[in-house]
Amino acid sequence: MADLFDSPSDAAATQAHRPLADRLRPRALSEVIGQQQVLGPEAPLGVMLEAGALSSLVFWGPPGVGKTTIARLLANETDLHFVQISAIFSGVAELKKVFEEAKLRRRTGRGTLLFVDEIHRFNKSQQDSFLPHMEDGTILLVGATTENPSFELNAALLSRSQVLVLERLSLADLERLVQRAEKEVDRALPLTGEAREQLLEMADGDGRALLNLVEQVMAWRTERPLDPAALTSRLQKRAAQYDKSGDAHYNLISALHKSVRGSDPDAAMYWYTRMLAGGEDPRYLARRFTRMAVEDIGLADPQAQRVCLDAWETYERLGSPEGELALAQAVIYLALAPKSNAGYAAYKAAVVAAKKTGSEPPPKHILNAPTRLMKEQGYGDGYAYDHDQEDAFSGQNYFPDGMKRGVYYVPVERGFERELKKRVDYFAGLRSKRNG
Incomplete structure (x- = not known):
């Protein structure tokens, strides 16, 4: 049975040799689909074009969202000669040639918009080579990158450009x-x-x-x-965009970590499986889960760390794909566990104090005195053996002499740490009582 899907129209057939993406390339900025946050009348590019003052730009966004197309149309809108290079295939020799041609063009009264795809692939010296030509107006640079410019581009280059974020x-x-x-x-x-x-x-x-x-x-x-x-x-399903060493990796692990910290097991499970689907190493995730247990749960649920280590070991024994289920269960446990960063905060506060007073010796009464000379120096004098004291607690000072007592561990009223807080308060009361 014949069907309207059987053959393309004659008009389409005449252009069959051209890829559809090329045939549909916009001819004006008004035809660009999406990206109104940069192209709208009150958005950065809209304002620049209205004022007739286009600055150097860096487009940051995922593949296939229009970075190259917008750059080409900007050249048309501003009557600049469009030159496109890729940092993957271009070296110093080609850059020099581009700059020289731009200088010649400028002498005849024509400016150059230089579009550099994957600009983050250029090293520091190559990125620096753009600076003098940007400053003297030889080129108007438009760079495109899928990576975070803050990490991948020189500060000097960024200071002379405006970063615009293009969205999926x-x-x-x-x-x-x-x-x-x-x-x-x-x-x-x-x-x-x-x-x-x-x-x-x-x-x-x-x-x-x-x-x-x-x-x-x-x-x-x-x-x-x-x-x-x-x-x-x-049709094979297209693999999700994921680079295990790039922005997507750090964005997704951040989303996963914060979902666990926010006690949302469903969101945590979603980001966990997103990372697995992108090819992330489950061992990396197992290590991060253990970190979450230590950093965000701590002593509010001491069992959380053990759950992560057991899940990690289970994965090592079972391998994929069964082992991922053990890690999934650990994610759920972490998300639903009571949260406390009191231990983490105590550690960081103690590190700061230790750096400030790192040369102060311990008080002599808690030092061992294995030699007669050390005994003569007062080592161990006045030490109260806690097990011989009432409640097995002496309340003595264990900080350096002259140092104000530090308070670093402040347990929260959640989970097992609620019980630890009672102990902290109990010993603090005894210490105050026995020290007058």
Whole structure:
């Protein structure tokens, strides 16, 4: 049975040799889908263009959100010559050539917008080479990076640029992009409504990836719209964006840690599985879980640390994928455990005090005196053996002589630490009583 999905229109066929992403490239900033937080009338680029004063820029955002397209359109809007290079493939020789050509162009009255993709890949000296040409107006630099500029770009370069954050495309943005693609090829996607939504999810906020997926789907010959199961069987799901040494790694572990600290087991489980899906090493996660138990739960639930270590050992014995379940159970336990950072805070406060008074000797009464000379020097004089005292507590001073007694450990009224707080208060009262 013939179907309207059988063949593309004649108009689309004439451009079949051009990738769909190229055919749909916007010709004006007004055609860009999404990124209104930088392109809107009151947003940074909108204000700059209205004032006719465009500064050097760094676009920070994930792949496929329009960094290259916006840079190219900015050159058109400002009548600048557009030059594009990639830090992955360009070296010192090419940079020198680009700068020399920009100087010649400037002498004829034409400016240059230099777009540098993956600018964070350039080393410090290469990044520094841009500075004099930015300062004298030879180039207007627009860099693009998927990594945090604060960590990857020189302070000098950042001080001469404005960082603009580009965001993943929303599902609504991606739907608009699909509609634009359907209009371009004069065909509807051969998908049911649910399968269409699944396709948008597969793109994971990446417009370029979505258009590549759409192009694949449009090439299929099918007698009826495909449902989600059929789409999944024909199309590999795109791997989620995740770089185990980059921003995504640190952002996701931060989200996981804060979800545990915030006692939200569902959010913690979501971020845990997101990291596993991205290829994170479960051993790294096991180590981080143990850190969470020590740092954020502490003595409010002493069992939490043991749960993490047992889960870690279970993973080592079982391996993947069964071992991940043990770690998942540890995540749930941590999220629901009573929270206290009192031990962590006590440690940090004691470190500060130790650095300030690191040369002060212990009081003589708590020093051992194995030799006669040490006894003559007063070592051990007046030491009260606690087990011989009432309540097995002497209340003596154990800080250096002349040092004000420090209070570092302040337990909270949660979990097992509630009991520890009673003990702290009890001994503090006895100490005050016995020291008058």
